[in-house]
Amino acid sequence: MQRQVRVEAGHRCAIPTCRATPVELAHIRPYAQVLEHTFENLIALCPTCHARFDRGDIDGRSMRQYKANLGLLSGRYGPLELQALQWFADDTAREEIAIPRGVDWAFGNLTRDGLAVVVDRPPTWGSVADGSIGIVGLRLTDAGHDAVRRLLDAQPLE
Numbered sequence: 001m002q003r004q005v006r007v008e009a010g011h012r013c014a015i016p017t018c019r020a021t022p023v024e025l026a027h028i029r030p031y032a033q034v035l036e037h038t039f040e041n042l043i044a045l046c047p048t049c050h051a052r053f054d055r056g057d058i059d060g061r062s063m064r065q066y067k068a069n070l071g072l073l074s075g076r077y078g079p080l081e082l083q084a085l086q087w088f089a090d091d092t093a094r095e096e097i098a099i100p101r102g103v104d105w106a107f108g109n110l111t112r113d114g115l116a117v118v119v120d121r122p123p124t125w126g127s128v129a130d131g132s133i134g135i136v137g138l139r140l141t142d143a144g145h146d147a148v149r150r151l152l153d154a155q156p157l158e
Helices: 002-008 047-055 060-076 079-090 104-112 142-152
Strands: 024-027 042-045 096-100 116-120 135-140
Touching (some): 024 047, 042 047, 042 060, 079 096, 079 104, 096 104, 135 142
Antiparallel strands (some): 024 042
């Protein structure tokens, strides 16, 4: 179960504005109240965020939402998609990120869900006639920006 909780969070702090390592497991509802260890009640936090949660600097409602969002994200999106969302979360003014042409399939769930679009970029270095070499952009849609904002604000994802 400990491994499952760590894998769910990508072995990083589950709080989207942190994502630090190393992590330790924290009970969302205190162990003294529930007297059991369950996957649903455990979350991976860095030592700093764990201490902040224990002090009450991070409320239980937010922590439950971080856990719910984490489950949704890790169940739906692949590692590259999650990394892209993290890049957009790290810099909310970022409009797009560069990805190699032909790798857009790795972001398919983000595009199918309407959170991002792949946009052509003019070639900046050697290209071939069929356009198979180069860079394209992965750009968040308005729905994507809203999803990132919700993640950062510990709001439910829709």
